[in-house]
Amino acid sequence: MQNTQNNFTVENLIAKYRSYVKENCPKHWEYDGVKEFLAPDSVEKADADEQLIATLYKKVAGISADERITGILSKYSEVYYDGVLTEEEMSFLCSNFEEAVDVTFSHIEENDIFLLRRALHRKDRRIIDFVKEHLEIKKESSVFIADLGYGRIASLFRDCKVKGFASHDFYADNEEIWALLQIRLYSQGIYSNVLKTQKGCTETSYLEDVECVIWGELPYDELKTIYERIRPGSRMILFFDKYDAARVKEGTDEIRKMVVEDLSVESIISFEYKDMLLDTDGEMIVLLIEKSAHDIVHIENGITGDSFDILSEALDYEILWPSFYSTQRPTKGIPLSDIATFIDWDERLIKRQDRLWALIDLDVHGLKGQERFLRELDQVPLVVPAKMAKEYRDANIITQDWDKAGSINDDLKHWVRAIPEPCVLLYGNSKKTVVGYISDLPEKGMATVDTVVCIVPRNGIDVRYLAALLLSPEVKSQMESICQKTINDRTFPLIMDKIIVPNHSNNERLAFLLEVNHEALQASRKEMEQEHKNYTRAVRMRKHALTQSLSSVEAMFYALNECRIRQNGSLLDGDVISRIQGTTVNDAFEFLSKEIKNIMPVLEHVADVEYSFSKPESIDPEEFIECYIEKEEKNWLNFKPVVLWKKGNNRAKQDIKNEKGLVCEMGKALNKFEFPKDALERIFGNILSNAKAYAFTDEYRDDYKLKFSWHTDGLSLIIEIENNGTPIPGDLDAAALMEYGVSTALHQDGHNGIGCNEINDIMARYNGCAEIVSTPQEEYTVKYVLTFNNATIFRP
DSSP: OEETTTTEEHHHHHHHHHHHHHHHSOOEEEETTTEEEEOOSSGGGGOHHHHHHHHHHHHHHGGGSOHHHHHHTHHHHTTOOTTSSOHHHHHHHHHTHHHHHHHHHHHHHHHOHHHHTSHHHHTHHHHHHHHHHHOOOOTTOEEEESSOTTSTTGGGOTTSEEEEESSOTTOTTHHHHHHHHHHHHHHTTOEEEEESSSTTTTOHHHHTTEEEEEEESSOOHHHHHHHHHSOTTOEEEEEEETTTTTOSTTSHHHHHHHHHHTTOEEEEEEEEEEOTTTOOEEEEEEEEEESSOOSEEEEEETTTOOEEEEEGGGOOTTOOOHHHHTSOOOSSSEEGGGTEEEOOTTTOOEEETTEEEOOSOHHHHHHHHHHHHHHHGGGSBEEOGGGSBSSGGGOBGGGSOOOBGGGSOHHHHTTEEEEOSSEEEEEEOSSOEEEEEESSOOTTOEEEETTSEEEEESTTOOHHHHHHHHTSHHHHHHHHHHHTTOBSTTTHHHHGGGOEEOOOOHHHHHHHHHHHHHHHHHHHHHHHHHHHHHHHHHHHHHHHHHHHHHHHHHHHHHHHHHHHHHTTTOOOTTOEEETTTTEEHHHHHHHHHHHHHHHHHHHHHHHTOOOOOOOOEEEOHHHHHHHHHHHHGGGOOSEEEEESSOTTTTBOSSOEEETTEEEEOTTSBSSEEEEOHHHHHHHHHHHHHHIIIIISOOTTOOOEEEEEEEEEETTEEEEEEEEOSSOOOTTSOTGGGGSTTOOSOTTSTTOTTOTTHHHHHHHHHTTEEEEEEEOTTSSSOEEEEEEEOSEEOOOO
8 A cells, every 4th residue: 555645655764763762771681691782772763563552443443442451552652762753654654554463463573483393373374274264254253262372364255254362371462462353354354252261162152153164283272163163064174283183082072973974074184294394394284074973084195296085984083184085004914012112202212221211302301311321322323314224124223324313413412312222123215115133232222312202012023024014015015104204203103003904924024034035135145246347337337447548648757758859858838839729838837737637536536435525514505506606606607596595594593492402503504504615515516517418518508507405314414416518418318427437528527437326425425325317308407415324403
C-alpha cells in the first residue's frame, strides 16, 4: 500500500521506527557475567514492533479497545517513542492497519525463539500450504486451532469463528501471545473466541459448535477428550511428527487407536518440510479425519509420490506412515522383534568390569561424570557408519583397525555410547544401508555414535546370523522401504516389530549362515582376482604414461643439443630449435619445466609413495568454497562460479541450546568436516583442470558455469561440483574414469594417464569417496560428488 502524494509505504515507516529504537535504546547486558550481548537493559524498550502494534491498536480501536489487551501490552505502549513518526505517518499506518500488523508480525515471528521452538509453528509455512490444499471450511463455521501462537494459520479462516488457545501453560509469555494474537485477528476482521491457554478448551459448551479441529505436535492428552466431544460429522486435521505417528510411549497411541478403531480416518498424507529454526529437513504425517465411519482410507506419500487406497480395517494404529502401507512384506514369517531387541541409548547405563559407562547426560551425571566417561573413551575403538559394511562378508568389525574414540572431534564425543554386549549395529541413509556385527567385545570395550541402532539377538541366536538376515534382500528391502532409507536409532525401534523375517528353526539358521558364509567367501575370492587384474593393468598404464613423458623430455633434450652443436655451444632464448613448429629455446625450457613437474605424480603412483599433506582440520564447506572461488576466480576466463547459498548460511544465527546445554555457539559453523585443506585444494584443482580441458572448450560460448553445492546425509557431508560444458562422451563409462590408469588425456596437461584416480585416492585416504555422474540431457552435464564421512553434522 502506498500514498503517492507523500510517498509513504508501510514497510518503510515501520523500518524507520524500528531503526530509531535500535539506535536509541540501551545496548548491552551480561549473561552470568561471562558474555556481552547486544540487548537493552529493559527488553521492552527494544521491542519496536510490539511498541508499534500496541500503540496503533489503541489508536485504531479507540474506545472499543479491549482493556485486557491494552493492559497486557501496556509495558510496550508506555515506552513508545513519540515523535519518531509524524502524525501524518501514524495516520497512514492506522489507515492501513491490517497491512501494518502483517508486516510487524512477520518480523516478530521470525525472531521469537520460543515460538519457533514449538514444532508446528516453525514448520507452518508448509502447514499453511497443506491446509489451503486439503481443507475447505464453510463460511461462519467454527474452527478450533490448538496453540494459535501469533495467528498465521488462523488468518486462513477470515469468514469463520476461530477458537482454540494461544499458548500452553508451560510458556510464561502466553498472556502476551494471546494479546498480540487478538490484535492480529481484530485487524483481519476475524471473530475470535480464543483462550489464553488450553485450560477450558475441552469444555462441552466450548466445543459444541466446532466443525473442524486443527492440532499439531502438542501434548495429546486434551485431544482425546476433544475428539470425544465434537459432534458427529466434524472434521479434524492432525499433524504428527513422523515419530509421534508410530511410537507409543508419548501418549499419541490413544488418539491414534481411537480414530482407527472408529474408522474415522479419511486420509493419511506425508510431506517434507523445512524446519525454519533449525534449517533441517523433516517429514510430517497428517491424518485427515471425519467423525463418521469410512470403508476406505486414501494414502499419499509425499516423499515418493505414491498414492493409493486401502481398506480402513487394514490400518495399524501403531504405525501410520504411508511408507509402511506401500511396503511389500512377506505373508509368512515372524516379527524381527521376536528374535532380537534393541538398546535404548537414552535409558540405559552400562556397567562393565565395575566401571560405570555413563551415557552422556549432564542432568544425571554432572560435568565430572561426563569428563570421566570421555577420559575412558580415549583408547576405546569407535564404530562409525562410514566403516560399517554393505555386504555381509565385510561386516565383522571386531577384527578391523578402528579409530579410537578419543581421537574424534570433541563435538562428536557427546554422541558416543558404549556398546554393552555382542550385537549387530545398523545404520542407513539415502545412499546405503550398512551393518556391522561384534561377536566378542575387546577388554576395553567398544563404542559407537548414538544414531546407530544396536540390535541384540534373543535366546542365544548368533549375531552373525542376525547380521546376515538384516542384509538379506528380503529384510533389507522392508527396512529401507518403511523407513524410506533413513534407518537410525529413532526410526528403527519404531518399526522393529513390523519387519517380517523367516521363522527359521535352529538347524535352518545354521544352514542359512553356512550358505551366506560360502557366498561371502566366493565373492571375496572373485573380488581379489579382479583387484589383482586392476592392479596389473594400472601398473602397466602408469609405466606407459611415464615412458611417454620421459620420451617427450628426451626428444626435447635432443633438439636442444642439436641446436647447441650447430651454434658452437651457445643458446639464446629466441633460437629456433624446430623449424617446422617454430619452437624456440625458451619454449623448450618452459615445456621441460612443466613436464618434469607432471612426471612426479606418475612416479609417486608407480612407487606407491604417499602424498604429503597437512594434518586434517575442521572445514566449513561454505567458507572453504567461497575462499577457493575468490582465490582462483582471476584464472577463470570463460566461465563463472555459481553457489546455492547466501553468505553465512552455515553459521548459527544465535546460540542454540537443548536440555543438555549449548549445542552450537552463535556464529560458529553448524556443519563441518575433517580434511587437510591442501588436499582438498588439490582435489578442487583436479576438477577445475578437467573442466577447463574437456568441458569449457567452445571459445564462442560465454555461458559456462561451475556450480558448487553441498548437503548432509546422515553422518556424512557431501560437496557437489557440476559444470554445464561438453558432456562426457557416450562411449565412456563415467564410473570407470575413477579406476586406476583410466584416462581420456594420456600425456595432456599433466594428466599422464592418472586421470581422476588421484581424486579418488585422496578422498579414500581420509575416509571419503568420490564419484562422477554424467547427465548429458540436463543443464549441468557432469557432476563430481565428494562424500566426507569424518563430519560433524548439526543435529537438533
